[in-house]
Amino acid sequence: MILRTHIRFLLIAGLWTAVAAPRPATADDRRDILVVINRSIQKKKVSIDELRDYFLKKRLNWPSGRGVVPINAKSDSDLRAAFRRAVLEMTETEESRYWQDSKIKAGAKKPPELGNNLRAVFKIKGAISYVYRRDYKEGVVDIVLVLPAKPAPEPTKSEANP
Amino acid sequence: MMSLTHRLSHTRRASALARMILAGLCGTLITLRLSGGSAETSEPPEAASEAEAIKAFKANNQSKFDSLETRFEDFDGQLEELELTLLESQELEETDTGIEIYGFFDVLFLKAFSKKGSLLEGLAWPSSTFILQNLNLYFAGQMTRTLSSIVELRFTFRPLGDERQFEFSQLGLAYDRLDTEVDDQLSNEHFRLGGVVIERAHVTWEPIDFFNLIAGYYLTPYGIWNVEHGSPVRLSIRPPYMQISHVVPLAQLGVMAYGRFFPAARTYLDYVVTVSNGRGPMDTIMDLDENKAVGLKLKLSYNGNDVKLAAGGYGYIGDYTDIKRAVTSVFPSFGVRQEVTENYTEYLGAFDFLLRAYGWRLQAEYVWRLTRYSLRPPRDQMHGPGYQPDYLSIFGYGLLAYTLPLERWLDQKTITTFVSLEYSNLDETVDLNTTLMPILGINFKPSEYVALKLEAAYIHTIHDDSFRSWILTAQLAVAF
Numbered sequence: 335m336i337l338r339t340h341i342r343f344l345l346i347a348g349l350w351t352a353v354a355a356p357r358p359a360t361a362d363d364r365r366d367i368l369v370v371i372n373r374s375i376q377k378k379k380v381s382i383d384e385l386r387d388y389f390l391k392k393r394l395n396w397p398s399g400r401g402v403v404p405i406n407a408k409s410d411s412d413l414r415a416a417f418r419r420a421v422l423e424m425t426e427t428e429e430s431r432y433w434q435d436s437k438i439k440a441g442a443k444k445p446p447e448l449g450n451n452l453r454a455v456f457k458i459k460g461a462i463s464y465v466y467r468r469d470y471k472e473g474v475v476d477i478v479l480v481l482p483a484k485p486a487p488e489p490t491k492s493e494a495n496p
Numbered sequence: 497m498m499s500l501t502h503r504l505s506h507t508r509r510a511s512a513l514a515r516m517i518l519a520g521l522c523g524t525l526i527t528l529r530l531s532g533g534s535a536e537t538s539e540p541p542e543a544a545s546e547a548e549a550i551k552a553f554k555a556n557n558q559s560k561f562d563s564l565e566t567r568f569e570d571f572d573g574q575l576e577e578l579e580l581t582l583l584e585s586q587e588l589e590e591t592d593t594g595i596e597i598y599g600f601f602d603v604l605f606l607k608a609f610s611k612k613g614s615l616l617e618g619l620a621w622p623s624s625t626f627i628l629q630n631l632n633l634y635f636a637g638q639m640t641r642t643l644s645s646i647v648e649l650r651f652t653f654r655p656l657g658d659e660r661q662f663e664f665s666q667l668g669l670a671y672d673r674l675d676t677e678v679d680d681q682l683s684n685e686h687f688r689l690g691g692v693v694i695e696r697a698h699v700t701w702e703p704i705d706f707f708n709l710i711a712g713y714y715l716t717p718y719g720i721w722n723v724e725h726g727s728p729v730r731l732s733i734r735p736p737y738m739q740i741s742h743v744v745p746l747a748q749l750g751v752m753a754y755g756r757f758f759p760a761a762r763t764y765l766d767y768v769v770t771v772s773n774g775r776g777p778m779d780t781i782m783d784l785d786e787n788k789a790v791g792l793k794l795k796l797s798y799n800g801n802d803v804k805l806a807a808g809g810y811g812y813i814g815d816y817t818d819i820k821r822a823v824t825s826v827f828p829s830f831g832v833r834q835e836v837t838e839n840y841t842e843y844l845g846a847f848d849f850l851l852r853a854y855g856w857r858l859q860a861e862y863v864w865r866l867t868r869y870s871l872r873p874p875r876d877q878m879h880g881p882g883y884q885p886d887y888l889s890i891f892g893y894g895l896l897a898y899t900l901p902l903e904r905w906l907d908q909k910t911i912t913t914f915v916s917l918e919y920s921n922l923d924e925t926v927d928l929n930t931t932l933m934p935i936l937g938i939n940f941k942p943s944e945y946v947a948l949k950l951e952a953a954y955i956h957t958i959h960d961d962s963f964r965s966w967i968l969t970a971q972l973a974v975a976f
Contacts, residue, residue: 381761383761383762386762387758392756392764392799393705393756393758394702394704394705395704395705399703399704401641401642403641423801425908426908427907427908427943427944428908430944431941431944434728434944434945434975435724435728435729435944437598437634437636438600438634438725438726438728438729438975439723439724439725439726439729440646441634441636441644441646443596443636443638
């Protein structure tokens with residue numbers, strides 16, 4: 335009886351280890367996009383819809399009232415293209431048109447573009463941005479959403495026409 | 497700033513503590529090594545094995561210590577980098593980013609084909625012509641994260657060519673067209689003066705999504721095309737006649753409160769409250785009555801993946817008052833009297849609907865205005881003798897557009913075809929004012945900065961043949 339219990343325990347433990355144990359990072363994992371926020375924002379999760387609102391400036395404040403500071407990756411980067419496709423559901427031209435039209439309509443300004451988003455989010459209160467998992471550094475900012483890596487993105491303009 | 501500095505100093509303290517622990521561990525290691533050395537002399541065989549063990553322990557842990565040391569050094573380096581760019585971050589957070597200047601202009605080519613003998617044959621211009629209709633410059637400033645300003649100026653060649661009076665021999669009136677040509681007396685060069693229209697000039701304070709304020713001269717938040725302002729943005733060449741005839745004031749001088757709520761994902765409920773001088777003979781200079789015009793807009797929109805839907809309404813009540821001032825006495829004291837010469841209240845309702853799905857765009861706007869006089873002016877000559885009665889104005893249009901799925905061949909360039917039907921009745925007491933105008937057009941956008949448009953419109957009055965004309969127009973609209 336005791337032996338059977340032990341065997342059952344070992345089987346369950348083995349199964350748990352197989353399922354839950356951390357697996358080594360694959361190349362795809364390293365291309366997951368982590369949406370990160372400054373630690374001044376008391377928020378655990380951000381939905382894709384909210385994220386879209388923040389980056390299209392349809393929503394200007396965090397629930398606490400602090401102003402949202404969306405920070406984009408460089409326009410011609412792979413990261414920006416992947417984010418644009420996954421979150422904004424736009425092409426580069428569509429995004430560019432959106433901001434051009436918004437500027438004419440109401441003087442809207444597009445979010446700033448920076449090379450080192452992680453550093454900017456760490457420094458700027460209310461900031462939100464995104465980085466590849468491979469560029470993420472533990473303990474600097476909070477992760478609020480993970481966008482799993484998708485198959486090879488369509489080439490950006492700068493890549494297509496170097 | 498305080499929080500970040502505090503965090504940096506806290507991290508530095510942690511780093512120092514870690515260094516102390518590291519030093520302690522190294523000390524222990526040295527002690528172990530020394531005690532191992534003394535054991536070697538007293539008990540040679542055991543001591544040898546212990547010495548081996550200690551050596552292995554040291555070798556094993558030394559590499560760990562070295563790695564920790566390196567990581568701490570890296571961490572210190574990162575902290576220094578962060579400190580160096582702190583200033584840059586503050587700029588992003590709170591900075592006055594200066595003024596941004598941009599704008600748009602458009603060039604038209606127009607030809608009207610009017611029915612022989614119709615009133616429009618006389619009113620419309622007989623020849624084809626190029627027209628520079630809009631040259632708008634924007635000056636946008638972002639003073640702080642919540643405070644911004646925008647000034648939009650429209651430069652125009654007008655008032656050159658303004659027709660002040662048609663010849664009317666029965667009344668002894670001569671034709672009068674404005675000529676703005678002046679002479680530079682220094683160089684003797686002749687040139688024509690133009691004009692500047694202030695389209696909007698306001699400051700915007702946006703502290704929180706559900707409550708923001710605008711003060712100044714702002715665009716009236718009604719309908720679709722009055723908000724989606726500017727020829728590069730608008731699909732068609734001409735704005736709907738409801739805008740051209742100013743049935744709703746295009747802009748108002750006053751304050752505007754607005755905000756947004758998020759009832760569900762991708763769903764927005766917007767409100768706008770306007771308080772302004774309203775309409776008047778000189779409302780952009782000053783109000784001639786105490787009754788401020790008030791308006792309320794509500795708009796519900798859904799911004800889905802493939803389907804975008806919006807419906808809104810704007811209600812407005814405002815008084816128009818005109819006055820004259822007359823000298824009543826000179827002696828023994830100087831006296832001036834103000835007299836109201838015209839006064840009416842306008843009640844306005846404007847509704848808009850927009851559906852975008854799978855390349856299709858269906859939109860409609862409808863405006864209803866009741867003008868109720870308390871002091872009537874004499875009626876306009878064209879409308880007959882007597883005084884102007886209360887009247888109703890009704891305007892509306894529906895537009896259906898389709899963006900052709902040509903991405904494969906045109907990359908991101910878009911070609912959109914559209915048809916629309918516009919109904920206009922400025923004054924329902926006058927038959928002449930009721931017109932219908934079907935429009936067929938095409939809009940090609942080779943880039944986000946350029947729009948090429950071509951449209952054919954057929955304007956005609958419903959009640960008689962006095963207005964019947966085809967108007968062909970091409971437009972190049974450029975944003976810069």
